[in-house]
Amino acid sequence: MKDTGRGGRKAAPAIFAILLFLFPTVSLASGTTAVSVTATVLSKSVCRFDSKSLALNFGNVDPEIQADATATTTAGFRCGGSAANATFAMVPDVGLHATGGFPRMQNGTVTSEFLPYFLALNPPTGTVPRNANQTLTVTGTIRRSDFQDAYAGTYTDTVVLTILP
Amino acid sequence: MKKVLMAMVAVALVAMAGSAMAADSASVTVSASIAGNCRFSTNTGTVSFGTLDPEAGGNVSGTVTQPVFWCTRGTAYTIGDDVGLHETGSTYRMVHATSATDFIPYTFAYTATGTGAGAGIANRITMNIAAQVLDADYINALAGSYSDTVTLTISP
Numbered sequence: 474m475k476d477t478g479r480g481g482r483k484a485a486p487a488i489f490a491i492l493l494f495l496f497p498t499v500s501l502a503s504g505t506t507a508v509s510v511t512a513t514v515l516s517k518s519v520c521r522f523d524s525k526s527l528a529l530n531f532g533n534v535d536p537e538i539q540a541d542a543t544a545t546t547t548a549g550f551r552c553g554g555s556a557a558n559a560t561f562a563m564v565p566d567v568g569l570h571a572t573g574g575f576p577r578m579q580n581g582t583v584t585s586e587f588l589p590y591f592l593a594l595n596p597p598t599g600t601v602p603r604n605a606n607q608t609l610t611v612t613g614t615i616r617r618s619d620f621q622d623a624y625a626g627t628y629t630d631t632v633v634l635t636i637l638p
Numbered sequence: 639m640k641k642v643l644m645a646m647v648a649v650a651l652v653a654m655a656g657s658a659m660a661a662d663s664a665s666v667t668v669s670a671s672i673a674g675n676c677r678f679s680t681n682t683g684t685v686s687f688g689t690l691d692p693e694a695g696g697n698v699s700g701t702v703t704q705p706v707f708w709c710t711r712g713t714a715y716t717i718g719d720d721v722g723l724h725e726t727g728s729t730y731r732m733v734h735a736t737s738a739t740d741f742i743p744y745t746f747a748y749t750a751t752g753t754g755a756g757a758g759i760a761n762r763i764t765m766n767i768a769a770q771v772l773d774a775d776y777i778n779a780l781a782g783s784y785s786d787t788v789t790l791t792i793s794p
């Protein structure tokens with residue numbers, strides 16, 4: 474697999490040179506041409522969560538509470554690979570019921586009822602030593618203005634949290 | 639702060655777009671339960687019959703300051719009361735201030751009776767209590783002040 478990759482990289486400039494040789498006047502005839510150059514540098518690190526499933530439970534929220542409701546959970550992760558230090562980024566999606574880019578939980582009984590919330594990840598990105606255990610803190614917030622007149626019942630959502638690379 | 643964070647994530651995404659294989663993901667289950675509660679937001683109400691004049695006669699309706707409550711939206715409520723402190727059977731009665739054996743019966747009703755649906759903390763519901771003393775119940779009553787206290791209970 475690795476051998477094939479090296480062969481491919483060597484072959485590419487060779488083919489380009491052959492094309493130049495065969496059609497030296499093509500680009501000249503039309504004056505100028507733009508050559509798009511792109512490159513992708515693969516990370517030498519690989520990061521993994523300790524657990525594939527996390528639970529962020531706000532518990533029972535009383536509409537009478539005079540403050541925002543918050544919930545916190547933590548996730549362990551570590552980065553390996555050939556680099557001594559790994560630069561990671563946490564990328565959450567917006568869940569299953571988002572509107573306007575903001576996530577919402579859905580009422581389990583009355584499916585037309587939603588409860589907006591916010592997620593904060595700490596740290597969202599960073600550089601950590603190879604093979605060292607790290608902890609991500611996930612904090613959720615439901616604004617008082619969003620829950621005080623919410624429909625009674627149980628709400629859920631599922632967010633996929635991706636760690637790169 | 640949020641803008642900076644989003645920019646950093648975007649940069650990271652671009653830089654690592656080519657290494658989509660080298661990523662891991664976890665599923666975060668987010669859950670909350672909105673409590674189905676009912677509360678009186680005005681904990682006291684009053685019913686005043688004023689001065690009952692036996693000579694004037696006629697049924698007298700009380701002037702009511704209504705208690706107010708709210709329930710979580712979608713929550714069915716039930717309201718009940720204890721028929722006051724001096725009832726006989728299901729008849730409400732006020733007791734004389736000094737003569738403990740003298741009573742004036744009265745009627746006590748509210749339209750927010752039984753069960754109903756809450757509309758959230760922003761949409762308060764008024765009790766709509768109506769109370770009345772009948773002519774026959776006070777024209778021969780002992781002079782003086784009478785009072786009673788009715789305790790209303792809302793659930794859940």
